[in-house]
Amino acid sequence: MRAKILAAVAAAVAVGSLTACGSQPSQAAGVDSNGNTVVTVAANTDFTKPVDLTVSKVDAIRAKVPKAVLDRGTLVIGVGGLPNSTPPLNLIGTDQKTLTGNEPDLGRLVAAVLGLTPDVQNASWQNMFVRIQSGQFDVGFSNITDTEERKNQGYDFASYRQDNLGFEVNKASTLTFTGDYHSLAGKSVAVGTGTNQEKILLEWRNRLQAEGKTLDVRNFGDTNSTYLALASGRIDAYFGPNPSIAYHVAKTANTPNPTRNGGKFSGAGESLQGLIAATTKKGSGLVEPLNEAINYLIEHGQYAKLLAAYGLGDEAVQRSEINPPGLPINNT
Numbered sequence: 001m002r003a004k005i006l007a008a009v010a011a012a013v014a015v016g017s018l019t020a021c022g023s024q025p026s027q028a029a030g031v032d033s034n035g036n037t038v039v040t041v042a043a044n045t046d047f048t049k050p051v052d053l054t055v056s057k058v059d060a061i062r063a064k065v066p067k068a069v070l071d072r073g074t075l076v077i078g079v080g081g082l083p084n085s086t087p088p089l090n091l092i093g094t095d096q097k098t099l100t101g102n103e104p105d106l107g108r109l110v111a112a113v114l115g116l117t118p119d120v121q122n123a124s125w126q127n128m129f130v131r132i133q134s135g136q137f138d139v140g141f142s143n144i145t146d147t148e149e150r151k152n153q154g155y156d157f158a159s160y161r162q163d164n165l166g167f168e169v170n171k172a173s174t175l176t177f178t179g180d181y182h183s184l185a186g187k188s189v190a191v192g193t194g195t196n197q198e199k200i201l202l203e204w205r206n207r208l209q210a211e212g213k214t215l216d217v218r219n220f221g222d223t224n225s226t227y228l229a230l231a232s233g234r235i236d237a238y239f240g241p242n243p244s245i246a247y248h249v250a251k252t253a254n255t256p257n258p259t260r261n262g263g264k265f266s267g268a269g270e271s272l273q274g275l276i277a278a279t280t281k282k283g284s285g286l287v288e289p290l291n292e293a294i295n296y297l298i299e300h301g302q303y304a305k306l307l308a309a310y311g312l313g314d315e316a317v318q319r320s321e322i323n324p325p326g327l328p329i330n331n332t
Contacts (some may be wrong), residue, residue, distance in 0.1 A: 037112040041105040042309040044093025047250040051309050053302045057115035061296065064289040065114055069138060075116040077107035078137030080125035080144075088247045088310040089143050090122075102243075102310040106160065106294075107141040109302055110278070113293035129155075132281055139286060140279040143243070145267070146326035154282045157323050158291035161307075162266070162315040163274030165197045166242035168230065168249065169262035175236055177263025179270075181207065181215075187236040188216040190226045196267060197239050231257040241267075246311035264314055268327050275317070275324060287322055294320035 030038050036056045043050045062070070069075065079099060085091035090101035104120045111118035123131060131137040133154060144150075146157045167177045167189070177183055181204035191198045198217070205215040218235055220226040227248070229235045238245070242264050252258045268274035278294065280286045297303040298319065307313045 039105070039108050039112055041109070041306050042100065044095045044098045044100050045088075045091070046094055047247065048088070048309055048311070051305055053109065053305055055109055055112035055297070055302060056300075058113050058293070058296055059115075061113060061289050061292045062115045064285075064292070065116070066285040069116070069286070073117055074119040075107070075111040075114060076136070076138045077104065077111070077118055077120045078128045078131055078140040078142065079104050079107075079120060079122050080128035080140070080142040081122045082124045086143070086244070088250070088312065089243050102306065102312060103141040103143060105306060106297075106303075107139070107278075109297055109306065110141075110290060110293045113296050114289060132279060135281065135284075138280065138284070139290060142279075143276055144279045146275045146277045146324060147329075148326045149329050150279070151282075151323060151326060152329075156280045156282045156284070156287035157275075157277035157326070158280075158287050158294055159275040159277040159317060159321045159324055160294050160303075161276040161312065162264075162317060163268065163276050164242040164264040164315055165200070165239060165267050166245040166264045167262040168238045168240065168245040168259050169236065170230060170233070171258040171260045173236065173260075173262065175262050177237075177265070179263075179265065182213075184208070184215050184237075185213040186215075188218055188234070189237045189239050190218045190220055190229060190235045191239045193219045195240075197241075200265070200269065201239055230259065237262055242315060243310075243312060250311050261314070272325065272327070274327060275321075276315075291320045291322050 032038055032054055036054050039053050039055060040050050041053055042048045079090050081090040081099065088101055089103050090099060093100040099120055099122050107120060108118040128140055128142060132140050145163050146159060169175050175187065184204060185208055189201060191201050201217050205217055208215045220229060226238050230238055245261055249259050249261055266273045278290045304316065307316055
């Protein structure tokens with residue numbers, strides 16, 4: 001999924017695509033009078049407001065963390081954000097050093113539940129998986145799609161967000177996509193060349209043509225050209241990764257050409273809801289406490305506030321699951 005988002009936001013994140021490596025600040029605002037950790041999410045961003053979230057250490061969940069991790073006292077969190085940021089999922093903050101975004105912030109919240117200090121480290125997408133397998137990273141929080149192929153390659157998953165595509169439309173547009181491709185009949189929709197969403201859109205076009213209807217699928221050379229076409233009304237919608245659309249909607253909110261999200265669709269297609277998951281080395285012993293920590297955050301409200309801060313509330317899951325059905329091997 002990350003490759004699709006990189007293509008969609010490459011032009012939009014030129015300012016935020018500074019590289020960074022090594023450990024990142026914890027973004028902990030401090031400890032309250034009851035000894036709870038206060039984590040600042042969405043810190044050092046210029047498109048959303050930071051929020052302080054109070055998180056309690058849960059001893060019953062912490063007791064399930066492998067002894068080697070407890071003895072170290074840190075949860076080493078891998079993020080595949082090099083060489084380019086992918087906001088709102090991960091980005092170098094306005095302080096030019098802090099790795100912020102929905103993914104590292106969720107990792108920080110999970111670490112607080114486990115009573116561990118978060119050690120967030122940035123890496124390339126490929127190297128992140130290598131470092132998970134080698135044990136250098138305890139867990140990857142980096143928009144990693146749960147797939148059956150990755151399970152076979154030796155990874156465990158604790159799901160925490162839907163893997164969705166979205167339709168970005170002008171704010172005044174009446175177009176709303178609710179899952180039925182017939183709502184796109186007679187429309188002009190832009191999509192990135194060679195992406196999963198292009199494959200889906202072309203299949204819908206073929207179905208509509210068989211019914212005597214039309215769908216104009218457009219490809220532009222870059223993201224800026226796509227958004228210029230949307231702003232001018234030359235296309236009705238842009239079909240792309242839902243998180244990058246959430247980011248662009250936030251960035252355009254106070255401009256002369258505001259946009260909105262006109263609907264979402266599972267990145268795994270119409271037969272399966274794709275899922276994003278915390279990723280560990282299979283058999284490391286971490287997937288169960290991570291799963292329980294995520295569910296604790298869901299049950300106690302911090303999870304919803306985190307997603308809201310980044311405009312990703314429409315990707316919320318009701319529960320985290322361990323190794324749920326993933327993207328089939330023949331569709332990866």
